[in-house]
Amino acid sequence: MSLTQAYRPDPRILELGEAFFDPVEPARFPSARARFLNRRAAEPLGLADMDWEAHLHRFEPLPDNLPQPLALRYHGHQFRSYNPELGDGRGFLFAQLRGADGRLLDLGTKGSGQTPWSRFGDGRLTLKGAVREVLATEMLEALGVGTSKTFAVFETGEDLVRNDEPSPTRSAVLTRLSHGHIRIGTFQRLAYHDDAENMARLVRYCLQHLYGDDPEAGAVQLFDRVSQATATLAASYMAAGFVHGVLNTDNINITGESFDYGPWRFTPDWDPSFTAAYFDQTGLYAFGRQPEAVQWNLAQLAGCLTYVADAAEISELLQGWADRFQAALIDGLLKRLGIAHLDADSDRALARATVTALAGKTVEIDRFFFDWRGGRVPADPRYDDPVFHDLRQLLAGRERLPTHPYWSDPQPCSMHIEEVEAIWAPIAQGDDWTAFDAKVAAIRRMGDAMRDGAPA
Numbered sequence: 001m002s003l004t005q006a007y008r009p010d011p012r013i014l015e016l017g018e019a020f021f022d023p024v025e026p027a028r029f030p031s032a033r034a035r036f037l038n039r040r041a042a043e044p045l046g047l048a049d050m051d052w053e054a055h056l057h058r059f060e061p062l063p064d065n066l067p068q069p070l071a072l073r074y075h076g077h078q079f080r081s082y083n084p085e086l087g088d089g090r091g092f093l094f095a096q097l098r099g100a101d102g103r104l105l106d107l108g109t110k111g112s113g114q115t116p117w118s119r120f121g122d123g124r125l126t127l128k129g130a131v132r133e134v135l136a137t138e139m140l141e142a143l144g145v146g147t148s149k150t151f152a153v154f155e156t157g158e159d160l161v162r163n164d165e166p167s168p169t170r171s172a173v174l175t176r177l178s179h180g181h182i183r184i185g186t187f188q189r190l191a192y193h194d195d196a197e198n199m200a201r202l203v204r205y206c207l208q209h210l211y212g213d214d215p216e217a218g219a220v221q222l223f224d225r226v227s228q229a230t231a232t233l234a235a236s237y238m239a240a241g242f243v244h245g246v247l248n249t250d251n252i253n254i255t256g257e258s259f260d261y262g263p264w265r266f267t268p269d270w271d272p273s274f275t276a277a278y279f280d281q282t283g284l285y286a287f288g289r290q291p292e293a294v295q296w297n298l299a300q301l302a303g304c305l306t307y308v309a310d311a312a313e314i315s316e317l318l319q320g321w322a323d324r325f326q327a328a329l330i331d332g333l334l335k336r337l338g339i340a341h342l343d344a345d346s347d348r349a350l351a352r353a354t355v356t357a358l359a360g361k362t363v364e365i366d367r368f369f370f371d372w373r374g375g376r377v378p379a380d381p382r383y384d385d386p387v388f389h390d391l392r393q394l395l396a397g398r399e400r401l402p403t404h405p406y407w408s409d410p411q412p413c414s415m416h417i418e419e420v421e422a423i424w425a426p427i428a429q430g431d432d433w434t435a436f437d438a439k440v441a442a443i444r445r446m447g448d449a450m451r452d453g454a455p456a
Helices: 012-016 039-045 052-056 127-142 184-192 196-210 219-240 287-305 311-319 321-337 344-359 365-371 386-395 417-430 434-451
Strands: 021-023 033-037 070-072 076-078 081-083 093-098 104-110 149-160 169-178
Touching: 012 093, 012 196, 033 052, 033 127, 039 149, 052 149, 070 093, 076 184, 104 127, 127 149, 127 169, 127 417, 127 434, 184 196, 184 287, 196 219, 196 287, 219 287, 219 311, 219 321, 287 311, 287 321, 311 321, 321 344, 344 365, 344 386, 417 434
Parallel strands: none
Antiparallel strands: 021 070, 033 149, 076 081, 093 104, 104 169, 149 169
């Protein structure tokens, strides 16, 4: 097996210098069993025919790429408490390469062993955690959320002890593909150390390699980019009915790409108080508070960038985040409905009517968007409820009836916690991956349907 000409290595992280990372050694695992190989994502990168076990289990370097994995350094607010002892504790940056569109991509890991930032952790990942991350990333990608992609999962043959699930439990190592691993927490670490020189270096790196901008455009330009990206991220979570669970500053990527899935869930109903993490006792990261959480995190980045930028300009952009979020939410809701934009007032009214209808909790979120896709008016008597009156009126004349056969299925594809547990149970009990494979195929079919005939 070999790489194709589409493989374009580009380890740009080395430009930042040793202050940003620590070279580490990957763990040596007892065995390797490939459980998920994302050949669909690998094909355009020239990696589909590589030796997957050599590179994504033993982590032998890819040609002309990073000679050794790098554990990145960062800090972060965790549930609003600042922690200066973070960093890649059970993962590392393995390789960087260019996609077909020229954008820089990272191959990073989860469960690949201990690093200087592991503290008291074992640096491992449970197989169940890896399965959950596959399901999350596949579902979010299908729904149009900007997300990392799960690239590979290998079961590793170790028994792990965890306090929040039956133990001992099986282990895995996961590789994800994303547009960079630079987090808000990366900037927070530099601010903590009063390191304006490296702050400026990081700004240039992000502008040039993550956004394709002039590296000398400055920190205000970068903040403008991140503000828009995070507004789109928060809005896409709401339109998808998704709850990340741990929106700490070390979990917010500078590109606005969602990643690192722990206690995630999809809320069945439009319930602002729905939480994903059992330890989120105050509902800080509840479904309806996610925009607030993302904006708060962005404010922490704003404070960091005042080391190298005009505070007034940064503050003005921060104040405009809510408007960007509202525009992104309207766009996200219309995309999920499969409805083209008309004009600002009409689109705003339609989005408002959509949220009102969802908040009535007459049907679950996935069912609602499935039934009303393309502006079709469902015959289900539940939709006779007055809560749908405005929606009916506003959709009149805006129909874009869907053609993909998925939209004629009896049920929409969904991913609630009961389904996740039902997929995991046969794996845990009899190593039966049939339900998992079928679900991934079903999700991808839904993704195809979402893209088929979607309005521009």
